[in-house]
Amino acid sequence: MLMRSRQGRHLITIFATVMLLVVSVPRAAFAAIEIDITQGNIEPLPVAIYDFIGKTDKEQEFGRNVTQVIVADLERSGLFRPLEKASFIEKITRFNQAPRFGDWRILNAQALITGQVTVQKDGRLKAEFRLWDVLAQKQVAGVQFFSDPENWRRVAHQISDTVYERLTGEKGYFDSRVVFVEETGPKDKRVKRLVIMDQDGFNIRNLTPGDSLVLTPRFNPKAPEITYMSYAGGEPRVYLLNIETRQRELVGQFPGMTFAPRFSPDGQKIIMSLQNGVNANLYAMDLRSRTTTRLTNTAAIDTAPSFSPDGQKITFESDRGGSQQIYVMNVDGSDQRRISFGKGRYSTPVWSPRGDWIAFTKLAQGRFVIGVMRTDGSGERVLSDGYHNEGPTWSPNGRVVMFFREQRGENGGPALWSVDLTGRNERKVDTPNFASDPAWSPLNK
Amino acid sequence: MMRAILRSKSRFPGLSQILAAVLMLGLAACAGTTTRTAQGTAHSNAKPGTKEDFSVNVGDRIFFPTDVTSLTDTGKDTLRRQAVWLKTYPNVKIVVEGHADERGTREYNIGLSARRSANAKAFLVSQGISTARIKTISYGKERPVAVCDDETCWSQNRRSVTLVTGAVSS
Numbered sequence: 001m002l003m004r005s006r007q008g009r010h011l012i013t014i015f016a017t018v019m020l021l022v023v024s025v026p027r028a029a030f031a032a033i034e035i036d037i038t039q040g041n042i043e044p045l046p047v048a049i050y051d052f053i054g055k056t057d058k059e060q061e062f063g064r065n066v067t068q069v070i071v072a073d074l075e076r077s078g079l080f081r082p083l084e085k086a087s088f089i090e091k092i093t094r095f096n097q098a099p100r101f102g103d104w105r106i107l108n109a110q111a112l113i114t115g116q117v118t119v120q121k122d123g124r125l126k127a128e129f130r131l132w133d134v135l136a137q138k139q140v141a142g143v144q145f146f147s148d149p150e151n152w153r154r155v156a157h158q159i160s161d162t163v164y165e166r167l168t169g170e171k172g173y174f175d176s177r178v179v180f181v182e183e184t185g186p187k188d189k190r191v192k193r194l195v196i197m198d199q200d201g202f203n204i205r206n207l208t209p210g211d212s213l214v215l216t217p218r219f220n221p222k223a224p225e226i227t228y229m230s231y232a233g234g235e236p237r238v239y240l241l242n243i244e245t246r247q248r249e250l251v252g253q254f255p256g257m258t259f260a261p262r263f264s265p266d267g268q269k270i271i272m273s274l275q276n277g278v279n280a281n282l283y284a285m286d287l288r289s290r291t292t293t294r295l296t297n298t299a300a301i302d303t304a305p306s307f308s309p310d311g312q313k314i315t316f317e318s319d320r321g322g323s324q325q326i327y328v329m330n331v332d333g334s335d336q337r338r339i340s341f342g343k344g345r346y347s348t349p350v351w352s353p354r355g356d357w358i359a360f361t362k363l364a365q366g367r368f369v370i371g372v373m374r375t376d377g378s379g380e381r382v383l384s385d386g387y388h389n390e391g392p393t394w395s396p397n398g399r400v401v402m403f404f405r406e407q408r409g410e411n412g413g414p415a416l417w418s419v420d421l422t423g424r425n426e427r428k429v430d431t432p433n434f435a436s437d438p439a440w441s442p443l444n445k
Numbered sequence: 446m447m448r449a450i451l452r453s454k455s456r457f458p459g460l461s462q463i464l465a466a467v468l469m470l471g472l473a474a475c476a477g478t479t480t481r482t483a484q485g486t487a488h489s490n491a492k493p494g495t496k497e498d499f500s501v502n503v504g505d506r507i508f509f510p511t512d513v514t515s516l517t518d519t520g521k522d523t524l525r526r527q528a529v530w531l532k533t534y535p536n537v538k539i540v541v542e543g544h545a546d547e548r549g550t551r552e553y554n555i556g557l558s559a560r561r562s563a564n565a566k567a568f569l570v571s572q573g574i575s576t577a578r579i580k581t582i583s584y585g586k587e588r589p590v591a592v593c594d595d596e597t598c599w600s601q602n603r604r605s606v607t608l609v610t611g612a613v614s615s
Contacts, residue, residue: 186592187589187592188588188589188590188591188592190587192587213584213587215551215555215585215587216551216552229555234582236555236582236583257555257559257582257583259552259555259556260552260555273552273555273556275556275559275583277563278514278559278560278563278564279560280556280559301553301556301557301560303552303553303555303556304550304552304553317552317553319553323512324550324553347550347552347553348550348551348552361550363548363549363550366548368550388547388548390550390551391550391551406547408594409594410592410593437551
């Protein structure tokens with residue numbers, strides 16, 4: 001039995017300090033940049049993002065790269081419209097000087113981001129930025145970050161998160177990662193590997209070598225670890241994998257196949273299906289004591305369990321009533337009740353990290369739809385319709401859903417897509433090969 | 446003053462939510478059937494007691510309707526033949542693989558195909574084959590044998606396959 005280490009965070013330390021800067025700016029009438037991300041039909045906010053300045057060539061190159069990542073993050077969110085650099089009038093040369101707001105107002109920029117990159121004496125990178133309200137003519141945020149130079153992309157994502165949070169009031173999701181199943185080879189002989197990448201598709205690397213069939217990776221919300229199903233040794237079972245040390249661990253010895261695992265919000269429990277003859281029922285395993293608790297006991301396929309973020313409830317799918325439907329129960333297995341009542345088969349329920357929605361896959365009339373419903377089953381709506389969409393996962397802030405979409409044809413395969421909670425801003429997530437079963441991480445620590 | 450509005454009240458009260466119904470225009474190009482099912486074509490060339498003999502002369506797989514895991518009459522006939530063959534070669538062990546078509550979600554299909562292999566195993570046991578000789582494994586939709594986008598392929602993938610694994614006479 002292995003001890004559970006909670007000290008595995010050897011990620012980079014990035015310090016963010018808020019700079020309270022007094023910049024003398026003439027007072028203007030009140031302007032309000034408002035992004036209401038709960039509405040489905042927003043106009044993206046025009047924002048000017050000036051290449052972060054630097055003194056040396058190297059600093060300037062870092063500056064351009066960091067800026068490029070911020071532009072891409074904000075644009076992909078669908079909430080911001082970065083303006084063409086070629087249209088910029090003012091040439092910004094000094095970070096500590098207020099911009100000429102008129103030069104930006106004329107471009108209809110509502111927000112302006114300026115920044116500077118400095119390589120410190122100890123070799124670390126310092127990236128600082130200011131967010132300006134062009135109409136109010138004032139600075140509304142200013143933060144500096146320090147990191148190892150190789151982690152410059154994370155710094156850029158953190159700046160994007162800071163801007164997102166300042167302008168929407170919600171936490172961002174850019175400094176996060178996605179684990180998914182990479183698929184190569186012909187359709188009837190697929191090789192599947194677990195792969196991890198930044199949420200924007202960069203820094204991609206393999207987690208498993210492709211020697212065994214692997215499925216349904218899910219993040220530990222509290223540690224750099226995933227749980228997944230593997231057919232290693234010809235025995236399909238649930239495993240844990242530390243994504244830093246690559247240490248793999250079998251989750252318990254059971255008399256049958258274990259599958260569809262997911263962590264509890266505190267990272268201390270795994271819930272999963274255990275196959276027992278013709279039935280699959282749900283079990284919870286405490287990872288410290290290794291004790292197992294049976295949660296459901298029906299002549300049915302009970303699977304795809306997912307905790308509510310407060311750890312008090314579990315949603316899952318079951319065909320106990322004759323077809324796949326979504327159920328909710330208390331964490332001890334009591335009070336099991338069906339919540340999906342629309343037309344079709346409902347599956348793969350995933351509780352939003354905000355607690356307000358459950359995302360699911362629905363099969364109806366030969367189509368596979370990604371949708372969301374309230375946790376009591378009300379308010380169902382479709383986010384993405386099509387021939388075959390499956391397997392939703394939530395962004396850390398509960399505003400974006402990623403899923404995979406199968407492409408038809410003998411040579412077709414799955415790809416990752418994302419869509420806003422509002423059903424807008426559907427985007428393909430580029431991966432080098434076919435990709436399925438995405439799992440979005442919490443914000444990086 | 447820059448300010449973020451997060452309440453669910455709309456800035457655009459007149460605009461109702463637009464649910465993007467992105468109708469994926471599937472290229473409905475069915476690639477035809479590329480199947481390797483060995484059913485039906487009885488060959489006498491296979492040496493008795495071999496894997497080939499089993500798959501060709503007995504029939505190594507049975508099929509299921511959509512979202513169904515109970516055995517069809519045809520399936521039971523095949524399993525009866527398998528049981529007879531297995532009694533003839535009592536040292537042989539088998540793995541019963543359960544499979545599903547691609548038109549289901551991943552986790553459910555794992556459970557569904559486990560039911561198929563479990564039902565096939567139970568039938569073989571009812572025909573007098575020892576459970577000790579039978580292992581089951583569920584592949585869900587992960588191992589299709591036919592890869593087109595219509596029922597002609599899906600019906601071949603909804604299957605239970607009996608693999609002869611140990612102590613085959615040669």
